Amino acid sequence: MSQYIPPQGESSPSLSEVSPANAPQRPQVPPRVKIELTKAIPLVTYTFMALSLLVFLLQLASQYLLGADMPAAFGMKINEYILQGELWRLFTPMLLHGSFLHIGFNMYALYIFGPTLERHFGHWRFLALYVLSGFAGNVISFLFSPAPSLGASTAIFGLLGAQGVFLYQNRELFGQNARRALVNIITVAAINLFLGLSSGIDNWGHVGGLAGGLLFTWFGGPLLHVEGIYPALRLVDGRESGDVLRVAFAVGLIFAVLAAGIIYVRKGGLL
Numbered sequence: 001m002s003q004y005i006p007p008q009g010e011s012s013p014s015l016s017e018v019s020p021a022n023a024p025q026r027p028q029v030p031p032r033v034k035i036e037l038t039k040a041i042p043l044v045t046y047t048f049m050a051l052s053l054l055v056f057l058l059q060l061a062s063q064y065l066l067g068a069d070m071p072a073a074f075g076m077k078i079n080e081y082i083l084q085g086e087l088w089r090l091f092t093p094m095l096l097h098g099s100f101l102h103i104g105f106n107m108y109a110l111y112i113f114g115p116t117l118e119r120h121f122g123h124w125r126f127l128a129l130y131v132l133s134g135f136a137g138n139v140i141s142f143l144f145s146p147a148p149s150l151g152a153s154t155a156i157f158g159l160l161g162a163q164g165v166f167l168y169q170n171r172e173l174f175g176q177n178a179r180r181a182l183v184n185i186i187t188v189a190a191i192n193l194f195l196g197l198s199s200g201i202d203n204w205g206h207v208g209g210l211a212g213g214l215l216f217t218w219f220g221g222p223l224l225h226v227e228g229i230y231p232a233l234r235l236v237d238g239r240e241s242g243d244v245l246r247v248a249f250a251v252g253l254i255f256a257v258l259a260a261g262i263i264y265v266r267k268g269g270l271l
Contacts, residue, residue, distance in 0.1 A: 042126075059071050076089065083263055125221075133159065136215075136255045137155070145205070154206065161209075
């Protein structure tokens with residue numbers, strides 16, 4: 001029980017003066033507060049969807065007019081050509097697809113994960129996440145898989161990993177919803193990696209994209225906290241923009257050095 005001790009020279013208050021009815025009342029804050037996210041249009045998500053669809057139309061037109069998929073021939077991950085210096089093949093596969101089902105599945109996944117992540121990450125950080133994840137996936141595929149490959153799934157798996165890390169690091173804000181979402185994400189990733197064990201799927205690309213997204217988000221993703229006085233509350237990111245830039249550079253450098261090492265060793269005839 002707390003005790004009121006009056007300042008020197010002040011008489012003790014009467015019982016009525018300290019009764020709960022007259023005591024200062026603190027604003028009642030509900031245990032759960034809904035805070036609206038920014039309504040910013042996910043421009044990066046929609047841009048990558050549009051680019052992927054445009055490139056796929058060019059692939060179809062090339063096959064119809066020329067009898068060969070020229071965009072894929074010049075852009076998919078082909079290890080021998082990367083060793084010859086065509087380094088863009090570590091990036092361009094994320095814009096290429098092999099069938100209607102392939103692009104449909106990847107664009108659906110991008111539409112599901114992209115907008116919410118982009119609103120939390122911001123446009124530029126989401127762009128870095130997507131590109132670095134795709135790059136990381138193609139580097140790991142280059143290291144472990146001799147087969148040609150293409151598709152945005154390297155970047156999509158990066159978004160999957162980023163979503164998991166984001167929810168884990170901000171789990172106190174999302175409560176039980178974070179736990180359920182994390183279970184769903186882990187289940188989806190595990191099922192897709194298991195399905196990737198079958199022939200025709202570049203599972204190493206998926207693993208690399210997942211690793212890139214996890215690494216970037218763990219050290220450079222949003223760390224949210226609530227500021228303000230109820231009901232005027234807002235979400236604020238505690239991660240400094242300079243830290244995000246350094247993390248993006250470091251993650252890109254890690255996989256770039258790995259790719260350079262693979263090229264050096266293989267061109268030297270050591271593997």
